[in-house]
Structure formats: structure tokens, C-alpha cells
Amino acid sequence: MKYYILAATILLSITSCRTTPKDTAGKGGSASIIVYPQHHQIAKRLINGKVYVRYNTLDVPTSGVYDDSMICSNHDSLISCTFTGLKNGNYYFYATGYDTSISQAVKGGSPYTITAQTTQSFNLPVSEN
Numbered sequence: 001m002k003y004y005i006l007a008a009t010i011l012l013s014i015t016s017c018r019t020t021p022k023d024t025a026g027k028g029g030s031a032s033i034i035v036y037p038q039h040h041q042i043a044k045r046l047i048n049g050k051v052y053v054r055y056n057t058l059d060v061p062t063s064g065v066y067d068d069s070m071i072c073s074n075h076d077s078l079i080s081c082t083f084t085g086l087k088n089g090n091y092y093f094y095a096t097g098y099d100t101s102i103s104q105a106v107k108g109g110s111p112y113t114i115t116a117q118t119t120q121s122f123n124l125p126v127s128e129n
Contacts, residue, residue, distance in 0.1 A: 025055040025089025037095035049097035051081040058111035
């Protein structure tokens with residue numbers, strides 16, 4: 001009986017001592033990322049743009065659920081979204097929009113890793129496929 005109690009105590013101690021990794025992506029940091037959705041490397045002809053982000057992954061979320069999103073705005077005729085207050089870690093960005101030059105909806109995604117608590121920019125390719 002003593003062995004069962006001892007084993008249960010050890011097992012409980014081991015499972016309760018988990019730590020969270022230091023570089024866990026998400027809110028709570030001081031990094032900012034400016035995302036420029038671009039179709040054929042041009043960010044000027046897109047309208048109705050929206051960027052979605054999933055934390056702690058470099059892959060498309062299989063559930064289709066993202067952690068945050070933002071509607072893009074036009075700054076100096078460039079379409080962009082700025083996500084602020086992010087920690088270091090892995091992110092997956094996905095964008096949708098409409099390219100007025102071809103009159104078609106565009107979409108696309110790509111991974112990005114934040115390694116420094118600074119303002120960074122990221123060109124996110126989108127296509128009509």
C-alpha cells in the first residue's frame with residue numbers, strides 16, 4: 001500500500017512541475033509586425049483586405065480558427081495591417097482581399113517567426129488560386 005501512495009505522489013509531482021516555454025508567441029510582448037498583403041509583389045491594388053494570425057505555429061491551422069485578425073488600411077497607397085504587442089515566437093499569417101486590376105478575390109498565407117522585440121515588416125504573398 002505504501003508503494004502505491006509513493007508512486008501516486010511521485011506521479012503527481014512530476015505532472016504538476018511543467019513550465020511554459022519562454023518564447024511563446026502571442027500577445028504580451030513589445031514587438032510589432034506590419035503585414036503587407038501583396039499580389040504579384042504589389043500591395044497597391046488590393047481592397048477589402050483582412051489579415052488573420054495564428055500563434056505558436058508555422059503551419060495553416062487545421063481547424064481553420066485563427067487567434068486574431070485585422071482589417072487592412074491604406075497608408076500612402078500601400079495596404080497593410082499592423083499587429084502590436086507580440087512576443088517572440090512562431091506565427092502563421094493568412095490574408096484575403098480583392099485585386100482591382102484583375103477583378104478577382106485573392107488569398108494566401110505564410111509563416112513568420114519573430115526573434116526580436118522590434119517593429120518588423122512582412123510581405124505576405126496572395127494569389128487568385
